[in-house]
Amino acid sequence: MYIRLAFDKQCLESEAVFLKLSKRIHHNVQFFKQQFNDSTDLVVRQFSISIPGIREIAGALIFFEGLISSHLITNAVLDPILHEASRFQQPIDADILSFLKESVLTNAEHSETNDANKVVLAIMMGEAALLVDGYNACLTIAVQDWEHRAIQSPESEGVVRGPRDSFVEAINRNLMLIRRRLRDPSLVFERIQIGNRGQNDVVIAYVKDIANEELVNEVRKRLNKIDMDVILDSGYVEQMIEDDWWSLFNTVQDTERPDEVVAGLVEGRVAVLVDNSPFALLVPSTFNSQMLSPEDYYVRWPAANFVRLIRFIAAFVAFLTPSLYIALISFHPEMIPTQLSLSIAASREGLPFPSIIEALIMELSLELLREAGIRLPGPIGQTVGIVGGLIIGEAAVNAGIVSPIMVIVVAMTAIAGFIIPTYTLSFGVRISRFFLMFVTSILGLYGLTLGILVVLGHMATLTSFGVSYLSPWAPLSLKDLHDSVIRSPWHGLKKRPSYTKADDPTRQGQRMPKKSKKKQNRGKQKQ
Amino acid sequence: MSARDKLLTQEVPVIIINMIYGIGTITLPSLLARSAGPDGIIAYLAAVAVYIIGTVLIILLVQRFPNHGLADYSPMLLGTVPGFAVNLLFTLYLIFLVSAVMRAFAEVTKFFLLPRTPIEAIMLSMLFTTSILARNGLQPIARACQIILYVFFIPFLVIPLFVSVFDTGEFLPLFQEKPAVIAKAAYNSIFSLTGVEIMLVLGSHSENSKRLMRPALIGVAIVLTMILIAVVLAFGSLSVDQTAKLTDPLFEMIKYVPVPYSILERIDISFYTVWIAATYSTLVIGLFTASHHVAEIFKLDNGKGFVFPLAAVVYFLALIPKNENEVLAFNIMLGAAWLALTFGLVPLLLVLSKIRNPKGAKKQMQQPQKKNRKANP
Numbered sequence: 001m002y003i004r005l006a007f008d009k010q011c012l013e014s015e016a017v018f019l020k021l022s023k024r025i026h027h028n029v030q031f032f033k034q035q036f037n038d039s040t041d042l043v044v045r046q047f048s049i050s051i052p053g054i055r056e057i058a059g060a061l062i063f064f065e066g067l068i069s070s071h072l073i074t075n076a077v078l079d080p081i082l083h084e085a086s087r088f089q090q091p092i093d094a095d096i097l098s099f100l101k102e103s104v105l106t107n108a109e110h111s112e113t114n115d116a117n118k119v120v121l122a123i124m125m126g127e128a129a130l131l132v133d134g135y136n137a138c139l140t141i142a143v144q145d146w147e148h149r150a151i152q153s154p155e156s157e158g159v160v161r162g163p164r165d166s167f168v169e170a171i172n173r174n175l176m177l178i179r180r181r182l183r184d185p186s187l188v189f190e191r192i193q194i195g196n197r198g199q200n201d202v203v204i205a206y207v208k209d210i211a212n213e214e215l216v217n218e219v220r221k222r223l224n225k226i227d228m229d230v231i232l233d234s235g236y237v238e239q240m241i242e243d244d245w246w247s248l249f250n251t252v253q254d255t256e257r258p259d260e261v262v263a264g265l266v267e268g269r270v271a272v273l274v275d276n277s278p279f280a281l282l283v284p285s286t287f288n289s290q291m292l293s294p295e296d297y298y299v300r301w302p303a304a305n306f307v308r309l310i311r312f313i314a315a316f317v318a319f320l321t322p323s324l325y326i327a328l329i330s331f332h333p334e335m336i337p338t339q340l341s342l343s344i345a346a347s348r349e350g351l352p353f354p355s356i357i358e359a360l361i362m363e364l365s366l367e368l369l370r371e372a373g374i375r376l377p378g379p380i381g382q383t384v385g386i387v388g389g390l391i392i393g394e395a396a397v398n399a400g401i402v403s404p405i406m407v408i409v410v411a412m413t414a415i416a417g418f419i420i421p422t423y424t425l426s427f428g429v430r431i432s433r434f435f436l437m438f439v440t441s442i443l444g445l446y447g448l449t450l451g452i453l454v455v456l457g458h459m460a461t462l463t464s465f466g467v468s469y470l471s472p473w474a475p476l477s478l479k480d481l482h483d484s485v486i487r488s489p490w491h492g493l494k495k496r497p498s499y500t501k502a503d504d505p506t507r508q509g510q511r512m513p514k515k516s517k518k519k520q521n522r523g524k525q526k527q
Numbered sequence: 528m529s530a531r532d533k534l535l536t537q538e539v540p541v542i543i544i545n546m547i548y549g550i551g552t553i554t555l556p557s558l559l560a561r562s563a564g565p566d567g568i569i570a571y572l573a574a575v576a577v578y579i580i581g582t583v584l585i586i587l588l589v590q591r592f593p594n595h596g597l598a599d600y601s602p603m604l605l606g607t608v609p610g611f612a613v614n615l616l617f618t619l620y621l622i623f624l625v626s627a628v629m630r631a632f633a634e635v636t637k638f639f640l641l642p643r644t645p646i647e648a649i650m651l652s653m654l655f656t657t658s659i660l661a662r663n664g665l666q667p668i669a670r671a672c673q674i675i676l677y678v679f680f681i682p683f684l685v686i687p688l689f690v691s692v693f694d695t696g697e698f699l700p701l702f703q704e705k706p707a708v709i710a711k712a713a714y715n716s717i718f719s720l721t722g723v724e725i726m727l728v729l730g731s732h733s734e735n736s737k738r739l740m741r742p743a744l745i746g747v748a749i750v751l752t753m754i755l756i757a758v759v760l761a762f763g764s765l766s767v768d769q770t771a772k773l774t775d776p777l778f779e780m781i782k783y784v785p786v787p788y789s790i791l792e793r794i795d796i797s798f799y800t801v802w803i804a805a806t807y808s809t810l811v812i813g814l815f816t817a818s819h820h821v822a823e824i825f826k827l828d829n830g831k832g833f834v835f836p837l838a839a840v841v842y843f844l845a846l847i848p849k850n851e852n853e854v855l856a857f858n859i860m861l862g863a864a865w866l867a868l869t870f871g872l873v874p875l876l877l878v879l880s881k882i883r884n885p886k887g888a889k890k891q892m893q894q895p896q897k898k899n900r901k902a903n904p
Binding site: 328331332334335336337338443444445446447448449450453454456457460461468470473474475476 | 535537538636640641644648649652653656659660663664666667668669670671673674675677790791792793796797800803804807811
């Protein structure tokens with residue numbers, strides 16, 4: 001149903017077109033060559049299956065050069081066909097194709113079809129198509145193998161305590177990373193192809209007896225609506241399925257950590273993995289869930305709570321400090337304690353710019369440094385940070401462009417911004433920070449408050465797959481508060497978060513026969 | 528009714544608290560002190576008693592017609608033309624209420640934060656900001672109000688600081704004034720408490736609009752207690768005489784106690800930001816209710832389109848009073864309007880709903896509800 005052949009316009013227009021294979025092998029070979037426009041990486045290996053005493057039957061193997069393992073093709077397909085097939089001792093009208101399938105081929109996975117479109121798709125996905133003369137059916141043999149990056153430690157979501165593996169570009173490896181952590185038969189992977197030209201694999205992952213069925217259906221529905229050429233990264237999918245694509249804040253969480261995905265799955269959330277992307281998506285996702293790091297569940301609860309408090313404070317600092325500075329300096333200097341006020345006044349003596357310009361200069365140069373640090377290769381990137389932060393800051397103060405207190409403000413903002421554990425969320429905070437600075441420069445503390453209220457109103461309007469973005473604080477859910485700013489010890493986290501409306505709300509203390517595997521998956525997997 | 532316009536039962540008290548708690552609270556202590564002296568507390572309690580009775584009446588009416596707003600059943604009970612007139616008056620009342628809050632807020636903000644900014648700029652920025660959220664629907668409003676509600680409790684954290692300056696002698700002797708004076712003070716202070724009447728419109732959007740009494744009374748009780756604490760603190764720590772002289776005793780009194788370990792001076796200014804949030808929520812709910820009521824009069828799905836026009840009307844109405852005395856007189860008139868609404872119209876509708884073909888009316892009203900039930904099991 002999802003299969004659309006973009007190469008053939010007729011097929012694209014009517015999905016139901018069922019193109020039957022021909023009985024003549026050279027027709028079929030011609031058809032596939034034409035389908036792939038004689039692309040140079042298409043390999044058509046023609047051979048003949050010799051059956052002693054009867055006759056020789058023409059066969060062909062069609063695949064793409066780089067997508068298959070030549071080792072497998074040789075050992076599991078060609079070698080058995082060319083040598084073992086001679087054992088075929090049956091009457092001439094017997095079914096050679098099913099004989100090949102059942103007793104000759106030695107690889108694990110293959111299937112038979114007579115739908116030409118399916119075969120084309122299979123070839124593009126790295127399977128080899130085996131055609132035999134006289135049969136209007138075809139065997140597709142799974143021999144995919146291509147180069148991929150080794151599993152490395154996560155780059156954007158590092159932890160001190162906890163597993164260090166992260167997703168890679170190959171989706172099968174990513175599924176393996178999830179399956180290995182959750183040995184539950186009800187963990188389901190649903191694979192569909194999205195992208196009219198790309199035909200990229202997208203996998204919906206959920207635990208069948210935990211995840212709410214409506215949620216899974218909603219995810220399916222939104223994925224099926226995607227009508228794009230090619231899906232290069234999960235970011236494409238994220239932006240197509242999110243509730244509000246005008247918003248500054250993301251309502252779909254992305255993570256490169258398999259442990260976080262598994263934790264999400266057992267909370268009743270649904271994960272979406274995209275081939276060629278090391279980032280998985282988790283829905284629904286709230287502001288709260290994006291402020292939590294998987295490490296919070298691995299360390300003991302006092303440490304976790306301390307870090308969480310710091311993190312939430314840091315989010316406010318990153319959000320508010322520059323505009324608070326502008327409000328205090330330009331509009332309400334009487335709010336600053338007298339001593340400090342005097343020294344600030346002394347340090348701002350002779351500064352040519354109002355505080356908003358000062359703040360904009362420093363904040364913008366900070367963003368410049370940050371982007372430069374990301375683009376440059378590792379060691380140089382760090383150098384840019386040091387050079388920018390220390391030297392330019394110092395020089396700017398000495399040159400009389402900004403005041404020393406502004407440098408402190410900017411440094412605090414930057415450091416606090418880095419504490420936000422989700423990269424995409426920190427974008428929202430960074431951009432809305434500039435909005436706050438502008439309104440503050442016009443209306444002072446009153447403007448700042450209005451700006452905060454606008455952002456709050458916007459966040460209150462957001463939903464992620466029907467779940468309030470501000471959950472569990474609004475609407476207040478007392479049950480979920482034990483895993484928000486404060487996390488209760490593991491012994492208190494007996495229920496899954498209620499915002500996922502999980503079918504099975506209990507995750508601890510329900511030792512049911514046979515079905516007890518899925519409890520306590522966060523942090524207690526070592527058992 | 529879309530999902531965005533639904534109200535959870537737990538959000539009913541939140542909406543009520545946010546609607547009532549606002550700029551009126553700031554001026555209430557001085558109003559009470561001026562008009563009744565130490566007996567201001569008695570006057571306030573009398574107002575509270577009246578207010579709770581009014582709340583019960585309003586909620587009884589709402590519960591009588593679950594799934595229907597005032598705009599739906601008033602023409603049915605009163606006849607088309609009087610019903611339309613009543614709805615028009617109620618809309619006008621809401622708009623006047625919002626503009627009174629807007630004007631009072633702009634005055635205090637100008638006085639406190641932005642002495643050189645014209646009042647028009649303050650009002651326009653506020654109305655624009657509130658209109659944005661008011662357009663988004665009831666559910667987002669309720670969520671924003673929930674967050675703002677947490678902020679309301681921050682000023683109450685400083686209560687322990689007042690122990691040293693609190694003087695219980697200020698409240699004595701009680702009952703020095705004549706009952707008429709106390710009644711007048713209570714009458715004057717009603718305006719600061721208005722707000723629960725929004726349930727006439729929003730009640731039908733509640734998850735369980737047949738059982739609104741409990742959540743509504745909880746909301747009213749919480750907010751009236753909060754205001755009571757504020758009044759008592761102002762009287763006790765500032766003295767009644769001084770409270771009477773100030774327009775903003777709630778901010779003034781924080782200056783009289785040293786706040787230990789505070790990074791900022793002039794804590795009163797940072798507390799004022801809480802009242803900006805409080806007024807914001809009042810205005811948002813008021814604007815939404817007014818626009819939604821207009822939409823219900825014309826049997827439209829939502830009142831999104833009415834928010835900005837109504838905000839413009841509010842802006843011009845708020846500019847009418849020339850000075851603070853006129854603002855005060857206007858507010859007291861609004862209090863009278865609230866009394867007329869709650870003890871005139873609401874009981875009338877209640878009685879009419881029992882007299883006028885009670886069984887038939889009930890049946891008619893319940894039918895759509897049954898359909899709803901089938902549609903969303």
